[in-house]
Amino acid sequence: MPRAFRVLAAASVLPVVLSSALAAQASPSRTGARRAGLDVVHYEFRVDFPARAWPDTIRFEATTTATRRDAMSLSLDLAAAMHVDSTYVNGARVAFTRPGDSVRVALPKGSNDTVRVAVYYRGLPTDGLIVRRDSLLGWTAFGDNFPDRARQWLATVDHPSDKALVDWIVRAPRTHRVIANGELVEETPEAGLAGAPLVRTHWRTVRPIYTGLMVIGVSPFAVLELGETACNLAERPGCVRQSVWTSPDRRAAMPGNFARAGDIVAFFSTLVGPFPYEKLAHVASSTRFGGMENAGAIFYDQRLFVPGAISESLIAHETAHQWFGDAVTEREWPHVWLSEGFATYFAALWTEHAHGDSAFLAEMHDIRAKMLKSPITVEKAVIDTTLDDLTRVLNTNVYEKAGFTLHMLRREIGDSAFFRGIRAYYAAHRHGNALTADLQQAFERSSSRQLDWFFDQWMRRPGYVDADASWSWNQKTLQLTVTVRQGTRFAPYRLSLAVDVTTASGTMKRVRVTVPAQRLATMTVPLTLAAKPRAVLFDGDVSLLGVLRQ
Structure with missing residues (x-):
């Protein structure tokens, strides 16, 4: 993780050593960047939902803790539609400005220190936090931040290169439960205005994640515990606790293919490295995607929570992201294939493991066929250095073409060198960031071969x-x-x-x-x-x- 300073925080952050190849690959970003001279190490988000039928106004307190080298101001991404009431730096109230979709505060004189910036604001987000009326559930609220939509409701440095720990402290009506990243610290009944019954729920991560993965889900959930899985195969002692969170009317249809969730985590943990997070929840949500790989809390389209609709392949794809995309995150958006290409291929590897060679080859055939039909295959390279609009960051290049390229590389250098390179790459960059050069370097070391030609022709050229x-x-x-x-x-x-x-x-x-x-x-x-x-x-x-x- 390319940080200005290493962090000392309540929870440890694993150190990552970056190679010189990564520095050589750096180029000006067209899709945002971290803040020069600042490194965010922790966010605390307090979210207060009103104890009424419809949350027309939600109150937020976002506190950012950052290490500073020499910066004299901090600019946080936050949609202009959110109304900022006040800002504080190190406990003292300060003035702020609102240039565009951001909030900026001056920092006191200093260097090589830690600053704490709190922003108090309110509003009803129109994106990022999806709040919907529901005829059965009353209302629900789900974070859906990818790729850069956290700013629609959270004051953050909204870029994958600046990962941080996060605490969620959410007050919601007692009729609802809250799921979020991390481990559950408390669920405590409280009285709101006029004695309205609320529950204060606190989730906390012990591993850093980027803002696109920082989410909550608030709904009258029914929870099915899948139990302790992948025992002795996680970073933390013990097992990986998994669960399914859905609406009460769809609870009876579960677990369905989620019954294989424990086997999937165990397989990837053995193949790549220990499961990186505190738990893994599978959540029916309002995401715009079929599935969204939020760290420790995968959100799926709630319409899929019917018998047979959520495939093993989708579960495997989103679970693979816990290692690739979440624990090891692309430093810049043009390298998003390091997330999506890996998840595509590792879902196919699960098929190979669970269902045999014929099913695996059929899946690879389908992946290739989809790539060949897509116009972008001949228009853009997988690593698209011209990318300047994140609404176009996802396409068949970063999913199917990139996933199939990993398959070709496996055949090129052999299984032993391929998986040895995967494990080395993951171990070197987990809980940090990486670029394509880092992966290439890992494979070159594992195979004792020079692979510039391979990455150049498949990742940096359009076509097939x-x-x-x-x-x-x-x-x-x-x-x-x-x-x-x-x-x-x-x-x-x-x-x-x-x-x-x-x-x-x-x-x-x-x-x-x-x-x-x-x-x-x-x-x-x-x-x-x-x-x-x-x-x-x-x-x-x-x-x-x-x-x-x-």
Whole structure:
């Protein structure tokens, strides 16, 4: 995590050592940035919902604790529609300004110290915190911050490069319960105005997360406990407590595929590293996404909470994000594939683990087909350095193309080097940030190979392979050769091509041949054969990103 100063706080933050490759990859951001000279280490959000039928005004207190190098002001992102009443710095009331969607306060003279800024404000957010009337539940409220919508209701540095601990202290009617990131500290009955019954709920994280993942859910929940899962496979001692939070009328349909949630966490914990957070709740919510990977509290579209609607694949995808996207977060938005590409491929890895090779290859085939149909595949690179509008940050490039690229890399360097690189990358950057160069460096170390060519052609170029392949048999030399023609639509790619050879005796042998980045290339297949093969099949392991005619 590239911070100005290391933090000492009530909960520990694991140190992260960043490589020189990361610094070399830094470039001016078109999509926001952290605050120069400041590092936010903790947020405390107090949210007060009124004890009435409809929360027409919600009161907020957002307290930001930051380490300072030499900054003389702090600008927090906050939508102009939220009404700021007052601001305090280190307990003293100070003046503030409201330039655009922000609130700015001057800081006292000083350097290399810690500052604490509190902002008191109110309003009814129109985004970020989704407050809705419900004919059965009265009203519900759900945070839905991705990618930069926390600012619509929370005063924060709303960028993934500045991760922090967070405390949620929420007062809501006794009819509702509150779910949030972290571990539950208390649920305490209180009396509101005119003695109205409220509950004060406090959640606290012990691991830093970025603002896009900082959420609450407030609803008359029915909770199904999934119990203690993935025991001895978490960062914290013991097991990973999992649960499903849904509306009372849909409680009977659970757990459905959530019955596999414990197995999914155990699988990823074994494959990557210990589960990073305090617990894992699966929540029916008002998210605009099918699922949103909020740290320790995954929010799903509530309409999916019917029998069979939430697939194992969706649960696996969002759970994989707890490691990739949450614990290891892209430092800049053009590298969001480090989140979405990983979740896409790791959901497929779950399929491979749970349902076998045939199901896995079918899923990879579907991922590739979706990528090939998308116009953005030929318009933009996966790492889109021109990105300046975060409404376009998610697309098939960062999901399907990036996920399939990880699959190709696994075939290129082999399972042992691939998963060793994954574990090293995760261990080096967990609870911090990373860029693509960090991942490349991990794979280069694990495979003892230079991989610039791989990341350049698949991550920094638009397009895909569009090629023709054929084979021929030389009876005199008893050699099988493969010819690949490419480059008519996109520049030629260097490829690792699977060749399945059915021998004259009927035995199938698979070998890989390296195809150079040339328009026309002929390679000898490294097999000893006594006679002409019965058949030759290319890309039988579905590991070529593109179209291969044969």
